[in-house]
Amino acid sequence: MVGKLSTRLLNICIVSFCKARQLDRAESVIVDAIRLGVLPNIVTYNKLIDAYSCLVSFDSAYSLLQRMSEARINPDVVSYNSLISGATRNCLLSKSLDLFEEMLQRGIAPDIWSFNTLMHCFFKVGKPEEANQVFMDIIRHGLSPCPATFNIMINGLCKNGYTSNALMLFRSLQRHGFVPQLITYNILINGLCKAGRLGGARRMLKELAASGYMPNAITYTTVMKCCFRSRRFDQGLEILQEMIDNGYTFDGFAYCTVVGALIKCGRIKEATDYMDQMMRNGIEHDLVSYNTLINLYCKEGKLEDAYQLLDEIEEGGLECDEYTHTILIDGLCKAGNIEGAQQHIKHMNVMGFNLHLVASNCVVDGLCKAGQIDHALKMFESMEKRDSFTYSSLVYNLCKARRYHCASKLLLGCISSGMKILRSSQRAVIDGLRYSGFQKEARKLKSKIRLAQMVQF
């Protein structure tokens, strides 16, 4: 009895330390408890799995299974759901599938949340058809979808570019008696904003209020971000002020949104002010706010300070992610230290970041700007994935170096593989050919572009 009561107390401690992101203290409480003869139970470990996967990394959470087996505690469906959720958070689809399989093999029956999370994972890595298959599996297993199942579907459709389908699903569910949650409205408002459908977002915001809900911090942050996207900065900053006045800035989300937006349009001084305000208000850094601050330092040319933050991140028990390294690599490029940037890309490889498309794009652009276009082309050849940024940058810079024929070849390669390219880069090639005496080639290129774009539909 005493032991049970104490374990419950232990778990209350663990929850509050995890909430305060003090994993080290949570761990030391466990050590003390064991010393007093109070053993952690399945709930303790499940909370830890969740905390490690949120605050540190998927691997650190997964390694808890080992600790559990040493403590002779068998994981349950919650342990596996938390791990699948951790894998999903890190876009590790194959890990999610492995865990699902592992759970089945250990005789642990998946519940609706196991399926929800797996479906979420498929949507997150851009596989909506497979996500839909998971929905079929839910039915086949005789489980009932829950409201979250539909939220995940609506969100997944929006994130994969099917905003209209998401809206149709929403309306059809409503006709069948589905009562939207606040989350559902937030998902749709975000989806409509990102699709540039501001009117629809505004209507959904009205519907939210008409349903008797109050907008929460997430609603506010979503709408604020939407303002910045449509370059209505004053309106966005007003929303931030309203959030501050109403006590909605209890975390770093709103501040990071504002600082990120201000950095993007070069308003560094204001960005610094808001970042200071956030820290003055006692909001502790998490990885995203660290990344935002590193970006701020890079834009101010304070690379030394940025590097110092890397140490601070790791000392605090966090792990730098792809954003951290990419921001730094871009900072190095913009500061003219291309060798440093290339070195850092290698460093990323060693650390197991194998698809660093954005970072590679930064280096390609950096090489071009440093006049090393042939090196940029070489890098381009070696990249296993390229996107519209890669091509836009290279094509534009090839034109600046008057290598229009090479640019033209790349441009066509880009468009025929179904990717978009910046209008200005297209223009640069056509104008370049035309004004350097290749009018015929310019015309040919234009019609080839048109043809390639037609074939796609």
Place this chain on the structure above:
DNA sequence: CTAGGGTTAG
């Protein structure tokens, strides 16, 4: 206890 908002490049 797992679903919604924040950070990167042309």
